Amino acid sequence: MNKIDIGRVKGKKILAIGAHPDDVDFSCGGTLLLLSKQNRIVLACVTSGQMGTHDEDSDKTDLMTVREREQREAGARYKASQVLFLQFPDFFVSEQPKRLRKRLIKLLVRVRPDIVITHDPWSEYFPYHPDHRVVGFAVYDALLASTLPLYLQKKSVAGVALSPRPELWLMHPHEPSHAVDITSVYPKKIAAIKLHKSQFDGVFVWEKVEKRLVKIFSGVGKEIGARQAEAFRIISPEGDAVFSTERKSKRA
Numbered sequence: 001m002n003k004i005d006i007g008r009v010k011g012k013k014i015l016a017i018g019a020h021p022d023d024v025d026f027s028c029g030g031t032l033l034l035l036s037k038q039n040r041i042v043l044a045c046v047t048s049g050q051m052g053t054h055d056e057d058s059d060k061t062d063l064m065t066v067r068e069r070e071q072r073e074a075g076a077r078y079k080a081s082q083v084l085f086l087q088f089p090d091f092f093v094s095e096q097p098k099r100l101r102k103r104l105i106k107l108l109v110r111v112r113p114d115i116v117i118t119h120d121p122w123s124e125y126f127p128y129h130p131d132h133r134v135v136g137f138a139v140y141d142a143l144l145a146s147t148l149p150l151y152l153q154k155k156s157v158a159g160v161a162l163s164p165r166p167e168l169w170l171m172h173p174h175e176p177s178h179a180v181d182i183t184s185v186y187p188k189k190i191a192a193i194k195l196h197k198s199q200f201d202g203v204f205v206w207e208k209v210e211k212r213l214v215k216i217f218s219g220v221g222k223e224i225g226a227r228q229a230e231a232f233r234i235i236s237p238e239g240d241a242v243f244s245t246e247r248k249s250k251r252a
Ligand SMILES: [Zn+2]
Pocket: 019, 020, 023, 129, 132
């Protein structure tokens, strides 16, 4: 696994797309904290996590409002310039594939990111959720489509096609290629996760979750000689082995 020198990623726009509020905080919050120092961050949630409770008396609309607020609060920790909610139905994202692809293409063409971070659709990681897989594949497909002007015309998507294709960082990857040392910001990452108070409802007990997090991120850390690290599989338009953002910065 290659260690990313995150300090060398400068002046980029990062779009982090999660299926639900809290996904990016759990999986890549440390990296977002580090990237936020020299780059612009935009967060997008495909759903607002309306099903994310074990309380059968919970009202879906209320929960949506609460979870969007929690994600905005966490987004402020990364100085996110925008926190966007596509408001697809939680747990049922797979039932609207065409609409999802078009919304994601519009998002990509509007935000024009240099780096897109999202779920690894091939991962069987904890915690499994079908929306993670569906969003991962949809973002992957939308990325290519957003670079094709004739595709945008055919689908009536306004805007200029992306060029070059943004780099894709898949979080919690099945086959990690890179990792970011997040030791210096680990307490801040944990603090951002804890802002999602609605998720620690008695079934998900914080102490148990925290133990699991320590195991995951210290396990990745061992791979690169760090106490805590977050793993990614980076798919670059210039090939998997190259951290193209670094090379582009040097040429600029
Ligand atoms: Zn999720």
